[in-house]
Amino acid sequence: MVIKVAICDDIPVIAKAIEDLMLEYDSSLFDIDIFYNPFRLIELLKENSYDLFILDFEFPNLSGIEIAETIRKNNYNCPIIFITNFKEYMEKAFKVNTFDYILKPVTKDKLYPTLNRAIKYLDLDDSKFMFTFNKVFYSLSFSEIIYFEKNKRKVLIHTPSDIYETILQTKALLSKINDNFVQVHNSFIVNVRYVKQISNNTITANLNDKQTVEIPISRKFIDSARKQILMKLRDLI
Amino acid sequence: MAIILKLMAVSVFKIIFPRKSKLKRPLNVFLLMTLISIPIISICMLSTAVISEIHIINQPNFIFILIATFIIYMNLCILYLYITLGNFYEKLEKTKTQKKVFESELKFFKQLKDSQSKLYSMKHDLKNQYVVLLGMLSQGDTAGAEKYLQNSIQTIEHIDYYFTNNYVLNYLLNEKKSIAERNGITLNVKSFFSEMIKLDTDIFAVVLGNLIDNSINAVLRLFNSKEKEISLLIKQLDNNLLIEISNVFDTAELQTRKNRRFEGIGIKNVKRIVEEYGGIYNQWIQDNQYIVSILLLNVNEKEDE
Numbered sequence: 001m002v003i004k005v006a007i008c009d010d011i012p013v014i015a016k017a018i019e020d021l022m023l024e025y026d027s028s029l030f031d032i033d034i035f036y037n038p039f040r041l042i043e044l045l046k047e048n049s050y051d052l053f054i055l056d057f058e059f060p061n062l063s064g065i066e067i068a069e070t071i072r073k074n075n076y077n078c079p080i081i082f083i084t085n086f087k088e089y090m091e092k093a094f095k096v097n098t099f100d101y102i103l104k105p106v107t108k109d110k111l112y113p114t115l116n117r118a119i120k121y122l123d124l125d126d127s128k129f130m131f132t133f134n135k136v137f138y139s140l141s142f143s144e145i146i147y148f149e150k151n152k153r154k155v156l157i158h159t160p161s162d163i164y165e166t167i168l169q170t171k172a173l174l175s176k177i178n179d180n181f182v183q184v185h186n187s188f189i190v191n192v193r194y195v196k197q198i199s200n201n202t203i204t205a206n207l208n209d210k211q212t213v214e215i216p217i218s219r220k221f222i223d224s225a226r227k228q229i230l231m232k233l234r235d236l237i
Numbered sequence: 238m239a240i241i242l243k244l245m246a247v248s249v250f251k252i253i254f255p256r257k258s259k260l261k262r263p264l265n266v267f268l269l270m271t272l273i274s275i276p277i278i279s280i281c282m283l284s285t286a287v288i289s290e291i292h293i294i295n296q297p298n299f300i301f302i303l304i305a306t307f308i309i310y311m312n313l314c315i316l317y318l319y320i321t322l323g324n325f326y327e328k329l330e331k332t333k334t335q336k337k338v339f340e341s342e343l344k345f346f347k348q349l350k351d352s353q354s355k356l357y358s359m360k361h362d363l364k365n366q367y368v369v370l371l372g373m374l375s376q377g378d379t380a381g382a383e384k385y386l387q388n389s390i391q392t393i394e395h396i397d398y399y400f401t402n403n404y405v406l407n408y409l410l411n412e413k414k415s416i417a418e419r420n421g422i423t424l425n426v427k428s429f430f431s432e433m434i435k436l437d438t439d440i441f442a443v444v445l446g447n448l449i450d451n452s453i454n455a456v457l458r459l460f461n462s463k464e465k466e467i468s469l470l471i472k473q474l475d476n477n478l479l480i481e482i483s484n485v486f487d488t489a490e491l492q493t494r495k496n497r498r499f500e501g502i503g504i505k506n507v508k509r510i511v512e513e514y515g516g517i518y519n520q521w522i523q524d525n526q527y528i529v530s531i532l533l534l535n536v537n538e539k540e541d542e
Contacts, residue, residue, distance in 0.1 A: 088399055
């Protein structure tokens with residue numbers, strides 16, 4: 001798995017320094033394109049896409065926010081990291097869903113923790129949840145599963161669009177899932193990335209942009225589930 | 238026996254009547270009745286037992302049933318009293334935490350007032366400075382005016398650090414940073430969150446104030462003063478806000494301050510508020526770092542666009 005990265009800075013030395021740091025981080029993980037001119041990046045976005053953007057915040061005739069707005073037209077979720085001299089303006093960058101900012105000069109200490117989180121956020125783990133139902137073999141990526149519901153012998157697999165079914169014991173199910181999932185009830189296992197809100201006895205999860213779904217939490221699991229959700233989400237924020 | 242009964246009656250009256258005149262709040266009739274019935278019933282029981290000894294009533298079964306009923310009744314009364322007391326203490330506890338919250342809020346507003354008056358006097362100074370500048374300029378002393386301006390810029394720049402656009406939070410962080418610096422502690426803050434967040438001032442005043450205070454105190458207790466550093470992170474992504482504070486702490490305190498490990502001053506309030514906002518609180522130790530993490534979910538204002 002390779003992460004496609006676009007670095008955009010009108011000062012070549014800075015762009016090069018970031019690239020070097022990233023290659024030092026992991027030389028095989030990133031496929032990096034460097035742009036000195038933001039308009040060229042915008043131009044190229046029409047046919048190209050990237051997984052991660054590292055942008056200078058101040059250009060002579062354009063602000064980083066404008067580039068980010070163009071990026072967001074097509075892709076709402078890819079992380080954007082700004083490189084800036086002044087943190088004073090960064091909260092304005094929030095409306096374009098900025099992932100993080102790094103104050104110049106860019107150093108290992110500042111860049112690597114942010115990269116760590118960005119990589120986790122991108123969820124590179126492309127392992128799939130595989131199961132059979134009615135003799136048909138299915139393979140779903142974990143990121144599209146919102147929650148598992150155990151119903152007697154069956155396991156219902158809820159995704160934004162469909163509900164799949166399979167037959168599996170809870171123990172076997174727990175051993176098959178990746179660490180984005182938290183058991184909140186004897187018969188419910190939730191993907192933390194979809195958690196929207198937690199109350200005393202339910203979790204509200206995002207079904208899609210508009211709809212949500214309520215998942216019960218049981219007393220037995222609530223304390224451990226809440227802690228697990230916190231510890232998993234804090235790595236992504 | 239008549240004397241004993243008389244004494245009892247007198248003491249009961251003495252307990253009840255002077256109280257009644259004192260009590261201005263509405264009396265809980267149930268509670269009163271339960272309270273009175275216990276001594277009365279126990280006296281009755283005592284007397285039945287005494288009577289049965291003298292064999293006036295020759296029905297042992299009847300007496301047993303009577304005594305059993307009395308005992309059950311008294312147990313019920315005690316249970317009821319226990320529940321009432323429990324409720325009362327629960328209320329007391331709640332009032333106490335609320336009082337703490339109000340106190341810390343009050344403290345915060347007092348500080349705010351102080352800084353306001355500081356600002357006011359600065360404004361006053363500024364006016365005087367302008368008069369001086371005007372004088373210098375009218376004399377044609379531009380070099381002097383320049384120097385004067387540079388000096389005043391320097392004094393202004395040292396007053397405030399910038400942390401966030403939220404001025405209340407910025408003010409609080411500045412206050413805490415100056416307290417920390419006075420004690421030789423570095424307070425590193427990274428904040429990155431939307432201005433549209435739907436959190437009240439008490440989150441900032443109580444949660445952050447308490448968290449930073451606790452960290453400062455913990456760092457102050459350190460013997461070797463090399464690592465006097467506190468890091469605070471306030472970061473939002475999508476709808477979730479993470480508040481995380483970490484400081485080096487003396488691991489020996491795990492033994493010496495066993496009881497306080499979980500309930501530091503004000504932590505109860507922090508937990509209560511976090512819970513009110515449907516958030517999650519967690520604290521743990523990693524190497525010699527003490528970390529408190531708070532996750533608040535769904536913090537964005539509903540989009541009305």
